[in-house]
Amino acid sequence: MKIICIGRNYVDHAKELDNPVPKKPIFFLKPDTALVKNNEPFYYPEHSSDVQYEVEIVLKISKTGKNISEENAHTYYQEIGIGIDFTARDVQSQCKNKGLPWEISKAFDQSAPIGKFIKRNTLDNQESINFSLTINGEEKQKGNSSDMIFSFENIIAYISKFITLVDGDLIFTGTPSGVGPIAINDHFEAYLEGNKLLEFVVK
Numbered sequence: 001m002k003i004i005c006i007g008r009n010y011v012d013h014a015k016e017l018d019n020p021v022p023k024k025p026i027f028f029l030k031p032d033t034a035l036v037k038n039n040e041p042f043y044y045p046e047h048s049s050d051v052q053y054e055v056e057i058v059l060k061i062s063k064t065g066k067n068i069s070e071e072n073a074h075t076y077y078q079e080i081g082i083g084i085d086f087t088a089r090d091v092q093s094q095c096k097n098k099g100l101p102w103e104i105s106k107a108f109d110q111s112a113p114i115g116k117f118i119k120r121n122t123l124d125n126q127e128s129i130n131f132s133l134t135i136n137g138e139e140k141q142k143g144n145s146s147d148m149i150f151s152f153e154n155i156i157a158y159i160s161k162f163i164t165l166v167d168g169d170l171i172f173t174g175t176p177s178g179v180g181p182i183a184i185n186d187h188f189e190a191y192l193e194g195n196k197l198l199e200f201v202v203k
Contacts, residue, residue: 001168003030003112005056005085006155009148009174025150025158028106036113041203044184045108048088051182054175055133055141055190058083059152060117061169068160073153076165081117082131082190082197085172086110089181114170115190115198123193134189135182143176150174 007026060079092105129145190198
């Protein structure tokens, strides 16, 4: 399996980081060693002093596909969950300033905690999915999938032009505004339509 992450998929988030709003989906990869499952702790990495959170809706691909049409893309995922795209923002800035790739800031071990998945057909409105993140009981991010620049189906179709999607692949679909730094002992709770699907602490 592979982890595919979409960047700058919410206008307000692109603006808060002073990035241009993309015309096409922007994606990058994380290895499977980035996953944190079962609400296990996230351990602050030694190579950064500014790790930041980004809460995202996650799609779980359910069958193999290449050059998938946008019209058929909805048949390639049946489950939706929530995850955190951790970013070493200081390392990312250094890489960008030097014109270097910045996987080191995104793809490090444990940089992709994921929670439980739910069946897509259990959602009342699959076109308007609410999700949020609280840290230490305080809401930090709140978003709705209807505000995405690129829809789930558009993302799947676009990615599959370049990379074959297979059963079990995970797609992080982008984060809304409100990203910020984390600290040791922070308590994370992430919700999808009011259901807490992810909870962990930073150590």
